[in-house]
Amino acid sequence: MYHFICRTLVQNRKVSSKTSYVRYIQTTPLFNSVSNPTEQQSLTVSYLINSCGLSLEQAISASKVVRIENTEKPDSILKMLATYGFSKTHISSLISKLPPLLLAHPEKTIRPKIEYFESLGIRGPDVPRIIFSDTSILMSSLKKQIIPNIDFLKGFLETNENLVNALKQSAQLVRCNIKKVLVPNISTLRAHGVPEEHVAKLIIMQPRSLLLRSDLFKEVVCAIKEMGFEPMRPSFILAVRCMSIISKVKWEKKKEVLTSFGWSENEFLLAFRVQPMLMICSEKKIRDVMDFLMNKAGLKQSHIARCPNLFLTSIERRLIPRCAVLQVLMSKAMVGKNLDIVWALSSNKRYFEKKYVTRFMEDAPEVIKAYQGKMVFQGFSN
Incomplete structure (x- = not known):
């Protein structure tokens, strides 16, 4: 009945840690124009390990997409990141995910973006937190991508505080295609009568739900209406938040846990309409709460269904x-x-x-x- 996000996990091929490093650099022609690829790749791998904190396996993998001929620019990048509060762990993970960052121009590519985020009120540990969640931000265009997206979001969120909270939830908002993704999905909510302030709340609470492909997002919204949710009520947005980020497989497994304790379809719908956040809970949490309330406290499943807020509490x-x-x-x-x-x-x-x-x-x-x-x-x- 429902269609959800289908995520495809793309696994990058990695060089086995058991592979001889010497044999690897002697047989991998990274750049045909380099006179001595073995020596320069050795410098790259050494720098990635000693200065950036990468493992040997990570360094070998990164050396396939970046070559360090001298360390002046990479040193400047690392120093700048540290100045803005990036820890050694942040930097190591950042470089392993985005090796070309080491060759970026620190003053032209990195600093303007970080200073722009700071101008929005994003400071201290929030700067590396947001950037780290989507490392490609640092390599995106400030004028063509970042600023236009931020300006669009400001139109809904009004305050920088709301904007910062939304970015903490998903930095992908900075790089997504506004016209192809956010605009159609927001239009779908408007067409069903969802108030503007509720749209803004959804962006702040769970912006990832609005990054769903537009045709799938429409199906989610229609399914929620079929379940009896009123678009004007806040619970409608909570239901959108849940259904748009949970895969169909996980959704069905969670329902199976509830039905295994005797819940009927009507009891499930009642509980979900009362508290949509019920389905955010893990299968284990749902099972543990049901087991405690029914087998230890002796409550009936029908009584639990009318008060699903209990699933959001600590046993x-x-x-x-x-x-x-x-x-x-x-x-x-x-x-x-x-x-x-x-x-x-x-x-x-x-x-x-x-x-x-x-x-x-x-x-x-x-x-x-x-x-x-x-x-x-x-x-x-x-």
Whole structure:
């Protein structure tokens, strides 16, 4: 029924670490115009290892696309990156992913882009974080690619703070084809009546969902409407966020976990409409929560389905301590056996503490120990 992103993993062929380095450089004609390829490649590999922190295997692979004849420019690049907060680990990974960066002009190619990002309010550790997430940014055109994309995004996000948050989620926004990708997908949301402010929220929360191929994005949006979501409501955008970044295989596996605990299709749809972020959880998290709530706490699957926010909470830090508190109160008949446990578990921190902890702490001091996670939860039937 639904079509999702299909990702193809392209694996680059690597030279085996067991291959003799000497034999490799003697038999690989990297540049026919170089008089002594073995000597110059040796310099390149040595520099990549000693100055950039690459492994031998990474250095040999990188030496196929970059040749260092002298170290003046590469040294300047490394020094500049370090000045802007790139750690040795960042630099090593950056060079392994984009070896030609070492031969770029530091003042013409690198500095203007970093300074532009800083002018947007991106400073400190956020600079390497954003650039590191999409290394090709440093080799993209500032005037033809980066600035036009940023200007387009500013039209939706209004503030630099929102823009920075969006870029932290996906730096691909800087390099994507605006006309072929973002514009059609945003137009699809508008055509279905999604408010502009919700479109902006989607860009900030999960911009990768808007980078989906336009025909697939349309199918996702139509499928969400078929499931009963209203385009004017915030939950519609949350559903788009989830369905557009989860593969069909993973989606079905997560549903299978829920149905294995007795959920019907209607219960799944109810839960997903209430809390679309349910499907962001891993299969293990979904299974662990269902197992605890049904087999330990004794709740029915239908009760869990009406409160799927429980899947977004921690079993150890929230569910177990709260259940332990309720167990103490039930054992002392301070709360009735007909207590809505699901509601108690899903209520906010302040409400739960006031309703079930501070209210009874004098007559039942054990609730403090239970709430602190120092009491074993035996189950409500014990």
